[in-house]
Amino acid sequence: MTHQGEVLLAVNGLKTYFSTDDGVVKSVDGVTFHIKKGETLAVVGESGSGKSVTSLSVMRLIPMPPGKIVEGEILFTGKDGVQKDIVNLSEAEMRKIRGNDISMIFQEPMTSLNPVYTVGDQIAEAVMLHQGKNKKEAMDVATDMLRFVGIPAPEKRVNEYPHQMSGGMRQRVMIAMALSCKPALLIADEPTTALDVTIQAQILDLMRKLQSDVGMSILFITHNLGVVAEMADRVVVMYGGRVVEEGDVVEIFKAPRHPYTMGLLNSIPRPGEAHEPGQPKGRLEAIPGNVPNPLNLPSGCAFEPRCKFAVPDCSKAVPALEDTGHGHMSRCIRWREFEQVQAEVTA
Amino acid sequence: MIPFLLRRVIQSIPTLFLASILIFFVIQLAPGDFLTPAKLNPGISQQQLDNLSAAFGLDRSPIEQYLLWMKNMIFNGDFGLSFQYQQPVLNIIWPRILNSLWLVLLYTALFYAIAIPVGVYGAVRQNSLGDKAINVVLYFLLGFPSFFLALIVIYLILKLRNATGWDIPINGMTSQGFDSMAPLAQVLDVAKHLLIPALVLAISDAAGLTRVIRGQMLEVMRSDYIRTARAKGVSERTAIWKHTFRNAILPIVAGIGGLLPAAVSGAGFIEVVYAYPGITPMILDAINAQDLYLIAGFTVITTVLLVVGNALSDILLAVVDPRIKVG
Amino acid sequence: QSAFTYPAAWTADQNTANKRGGEFRDYTISDFKTFNPFTSAEATSIPGTMAEGAGLFTQDPRNDAFIPKMAAAMPTVSNNGKRFVVKIRQGMKFSDGQAITADDWITTWKIHTDDKVGSNSYDSFFLNDKPIVIKKLDTYTLQFDLPQTSASAYSIMAYTPWPDHVFGKAYKAGGADAVKKLWTLATKPSDIVSPGMWVLSGYRAGERATFSANKNFGAWNKDSKGNALPYLDSYSYRIVADQNAALAAYLGGQLDNYAPRNADDLAQIKKAIDGGSLKAFLKANVSPMANSQWITFNWNKASDPAKQKLFRDVRFRRAMSHIANRQAMIQLALGGLGSENYYSVYPIFKNQVEAGVAAGAPQYKYNLSEASKLLAQLGYTKKNSAGYLVDKSGKVLEFTLSTNAGNTVREQLGRIFADEAKKVGVKVNFTPIDFNTLVGQLTSKGEDRPFDAILLGLANGANTWPFGSNVVPCGTNLHSYNNPSNGKCLTSQEQLMTKLYYQGDAELNDAKRLAIGGQLLKTEGELQPVIYLVGGNYHVTFNERVSGEYPANLMDAYYESRSNALTFIK
Amino acid sequence: MTATTVQNRRAMPATGDTLLEVNNLEKYFPIRGGLLSRVVGNVKAVNDITFRIGRGEVVGLVGESGSGKTTAGRAILRLIEPTGGQVLFNGTDITKLSKGQMRDYRREMQIIFQDPFASLNPRMTVSDIIGEAMQIHNLHPGKGRIDRIAELLQKVGLRPEHMRRYPHEFSGGQRQRIGIARALAVDPAFIVADEPVSALDVSIQAQVVNLLQDLQEELGLTVLFIAHDLAVVEYICDRIIVMYLGRVMEIAPSRQLNTSPKHPYTEALLSAAPVPDPTIKRQRIILEGDIPSPINPPSGCVFRTRCRYAIADCANIVPELREVSPGHFKACIRDDIL
């Protein structure tokens, strides 16, 4: 990795709330993280933990109403080298950033493309918008982009409609569209969740290849820890709208400092752990309980009701995000004890 | 495309057949016949009534009449002779259908011209004051029986005429002395006459469509691909008109084929109220007079058009929506 | 040959300045169906309008007398009043320039009487099922042979001659079918030939028909100063949805003429006139209308002998006439403008009605106590708890009264009748039903006909002998109260009325005929087979830009308000 | 064909008795078209598959989306009518049974669905949903039924008071538990679990997997566990069947399949799954392209279009499922690889 550690995007104390009929949903409640140039940052967490809302906040695509960014700043350094706070930009300035400086890929390749325009048109639209090219030139770019993402016969495919393509191909089209203006930051919101493992492998492979070609940063959102392990440089773990742990990917996997992260890691069956025939089967170590109701989060640590390490102090106040050393942060009052536990385990 | 159309034709044969039987026998079932009113004429003798009955073939059994009619239709392509007009049905209704067509065309244009912008506005500014105000007006219009609306409009026009002296036409399709006008003046004259009924109809009907469009727009605006478009940095206008609108109107575009029979069956009540020489007054008249073949013939034509219109709808849908294939 | 001169007395306003040109804008409610005079069956028709002023004779509104029009003079009558030899005025031409000759009358007669043509005028060439025979004596002489003497002889002879060179040719070549194919709505107006005042110049389906003056008509029709008639250039009908639309157009100055139906219409017009937005002539209550509304009771109810006995009892029917509150009907249903009616002859035919009154024809006027007395005579003295009269067995005195749904005036008449009946304890189940069903019931034949009582109306009829050929004689279609399968009369009064009808129909002397009619009315009044109710009044209004209407005393519902030939634009 | 069948029969589970035997099962979905909407083609969703499941065994069925797993599972239960082949349950060919006879067998065979949202009738309470089966088969009549429902709920980790609630009031994991309780209500011997955890969050997925495992052990259930995540399948299954485009590619005991796959497709599938360990950066086999259309499957071996070992013969020979080592079958003509 050849980046100088220059920060591309810095999110500080972001709060995005939704006002619904039942009350205010604090989907993102004081999230802070940053991405450096050329880096891949993975955001993991259960469904509803606020991953998508965070990424949409960065794009300023939160549906308003009911959503609103209530607090915080999103500092972004665009292609022009100027740092801006996305929260305060005008809609027109924001439009210049979207698709140009920051692009986004969504989870559902089947529904994220407009069914009535050809994929070429849809890619070309971004190109025409941001690079001032005419329709023909833009279509050429689109064809090139399709070739770039490995779609065979791009000259033909460019004139096809989304429904004529499989899920994997559509996701490639989405990527082509996102990369067509060579953005500095690519936000990928669960880009492979809807795909088969074999197709997922293709797409992840492609993204890695493209990143090294284009040199962009990626904000990679997923709940698949396997994918995180493969893709990320650093990881942010979210729970109940807050960051509960942040750190280098190896650290997170090898030495988690938050019970939620640990639970998550224990929940996944690892390939190769299958029992021998005739042997008793092993058990997964599941996190008990359910994802909390976003309208009714516990007053203290959001994970407290499901945490096997919970102590009375946990429910008193929201724990602070503390640095456990070399940029590894945890939002658990007992993080120090885990260091010990792990040390024992490794021993 | 061709096999699709062929299949449609084959499938529609039983429908047409059933419809023709139904309509024919329903007319036959109705009490009395074309000659009933003549019976009340103190001057017409029984002898004369018998003569007329024979002349119109009304003395034969309904089944015989139906078979003759069918035979005529299949082999001669003619829909029978109108009792009232003593002419082939097609000749009589064709000019009326044409008249209706003008009205319906203008109506359709106005209908969409009103409903689309208002519906889109309602969706884009959902729950704004303007949206709410429009909604209230729409609810009101939806509740208005169109003939009631028409009556009030006629009255207002009359008042306006008296107040301003403008020559606003109250009814009909052309002015006195139309035949001696220059061609351009003729067109303008007809347009002048069409405007009010078309507008009244369009406004009262647009309420429904407006709400459909609003709902559709809201639905599409929530979809993932609109978010994708916004993520590309397109302007609000592009997001709405290029991406949302095109998808939102798919079901409406598909319904346009269904307008065909509607176009031909005329604009209904409004034609009666404004004494517009469209097809509706003629058919109502024919129903009252029990002009058997005129009604039956007309129904067959509209049924055929319905079938054609449905096929057309499907083709149109395939044209506007690349996901759908005809075949 | 001299021309026919329209008497100066036929117009209230002489066109002394000989103003010419312009258009008279009339209206009609239903669209025209054909241009063909032989298949036309409409009240207001295109051939009927074109033919205005054609016909051998015409009636003078001043004295109802027939005067020669296309005939050169009154006919020579022989054979006990059954043979008429008529000289045709010479020099008359159709609009296409062809001379009008005896052949045209002969051809017209032949086609009308061909039953395959289905002409509406078929009946007018028969008297008591016996045909009238017409012969051409020479190019300008016709001979009519009637099977019997007839009061209607002149009106029979007054039919319109249509061009032999059009219809005769087709008829000879292709018979009835060929005739029926001629002159449809699709025919070019310029191909239409007229013997009368107007010739079709334009037709727009569902919108309007325009006629222009037939120049050849002017050659033999003059005003009292010798000017060719008509003064107008053209005459047009606008086709409107209904009377309301016509009124709106009239108030808007788009029509020259309007037939006000009731006080509402008059009020609107008066208001517009007073408000200055309309300049028009308005005269209310010119005469009664030429129509009647009545209730008939069914004498043929074999399935319900009690009811049949009741309906056949003259006291019951008189009681029903006493129940009919004709003043309330006028006030409520007709908005205050109408006439009471007690006879089958429309009140507009004053002479005949007066002859009837003179002969002692009774009038059973609104009188509930009289009605109660009559019903008591029938055994209805007790009332049940609901207030209805019951007979000894406790059966309620009730019957069903139907009228055609959708006719507001009749629905109100029926309502009022039923409500008044309730006051004396008669239960009238009043139901408006479908028109065709109603007519089917009314004209049914047999011993057990499917109705109790029907409220309906009749119109049409001429003033020469204002009794219906299809109404008065037993066994005819509209002898609605008694129509058994054998068609026989039930009562001696019916027999007498049938006899008087034919007697009067054959009577050429006006005074004698009036007397016979008087007798007929008296018999009818006593029998009271049908209860006559009320009729609306005739009102006249027209835009002030036109003139040449009849003097006030000549206007009535029968002759209407003007002779179009003498009409001109001021 | 006959040879294959015989061979297969001989070569199924080594120990225990067979509960379910699937022989040459086929399911074609007709495609209609043309003037008279005649059948113009077939989606060969399940194309001649054969396997056996022993009593008390948990067998996994894996494969990419569209490979025919669901169709196979449902055809076995006759929720869709198979086009051909046999399904022997306890020795009875259930494909030949009448509707009425089948109803009795349904008690023995149950299904758990992938989508916890669509598989519960939104208009019925939990007690209605679970009690329905008992009502149909007239089990535990009267008061006992409520007790039994409560017991089942407790067994799947829900509380009895949840009985009165409606499905939309539960989270996905809880709904899946209700689905499991419903399947258990009739005391079945055999359960088809059609991707029961795919729609769930990782943390919840583990709970449900554990639950299934416990129940299976406790009740001695026989389970056909359908999934596309090999890791999960491996975890709880004794043996695994790998399907591709309607055909069986490989059958092997879990451990063996994972450690030494014999079929190129299995190899690719295993390698494609990401490993949750950032320190392992392995070289993976990326399959090119998408799964071909089941309407027009490739000739010969259906996998050959994406197979990196494909040779010319692969296009001509339909590979038979052969036993390559005890209990390990594969449908590949090449023995020189892997």
Place this chain on the structure above:
Amino acid sequence: MTTTTPTKAARVRPQGQSQLSVAWAQFRKNRLAQTGGVMIILLYLMAIFAPFLAPDGLSNYSTSNITRFHPPTPIQFRDPETGAFTRPFVFKYGQELNMDTFVNEYKPTTQQCPIYFGVRGDPYKILGFIPGNIHLFGTGAQNPDCNVYLLGGEDLGRDLLTRTLYASQISLTIGVAAVLISTLIGLLMGAMSAYFGGIVDTVIMRLVEVLAAIPYLFLLLLLRSVFPKDINPILALYVILGILAFIGWGGLARVTRGQLLSVREQDFVSAAKSLGASDNRIMWRHMLPTMTTYVIVTTSLAIPSYILLESSLSFLGVGAVEPYASWGSLLKAAQDGGLSSLNTRPWVLAPGFFIVFTVMCFQLLGDGLRDAFDPKKRS
């Protein structure tokens, strides 16, 4: 688990919430729809108690004291001479046809008709069986020639308010009953079509097509004349209703069929099947109930369209017959009066506004229900 207090539980999500109660909770948030719903309830109450609310009988008028198109009578509270507040009263009006202007002129006389509440008057039966003769208000039997005309008089001089109230009974039931019938037929036909398939399906769908092919209005007019009308007029009305329903089921049948065919593929139906549920059980317990939401919503939107249709029918002369009235037939009577109805006696248009109002309320309610039942709109 006993820590949660009842109040807290209620705040989170009440236990045992049915689909309906969720929809109800959603609906409760929609003010406009609620207003519509309340108004509709009030309208129906008005219809049920019409005889009591109406000051007069359905068809009462005098043939001696003409009140044709009597203008609305303002209610007076002050004595005209003393200016003091008195019992509310109306003036009796005198009527005369002005032969110059042809206007039926009404002038208040000095005679005062005091208004009483709960007066005895025309006897009636509420809902057809609860007899009574008390009217909410009226001029009482002491002044037989007096009458209150709050909405004026109609063309026979009957009180228009009374007629309008009675008319609501027909107008408000005809829509509901027609929708009920057509919904039942539509569901049955659609279910049969989906269930039996094959020939039954083909025949029913053809029938639907044929019905759709024939112009609605014409079929209606024609069918109407087929039915005998010389029966009880009320019966006749309901015959029309039957016809309306008879034609209107096609769309629903088609939707039902489509929905059931797609529901048949849903997992919970498969689940029921796998439990060994019979086809009948699957149909009634699992498939048809999926239509409830759709049916509730379409019904609430279809009722107003039938009310409008009925008024159009009256316009064509097919509607309610004398002495009964529907809003449509009253409006038709107003329409017959042409321009006079608009410029000399606009009160006769009042039934039209009842139609507009009712339809509006139903629209509001229908939209509210649609949103309430729409899972996408749920938070």
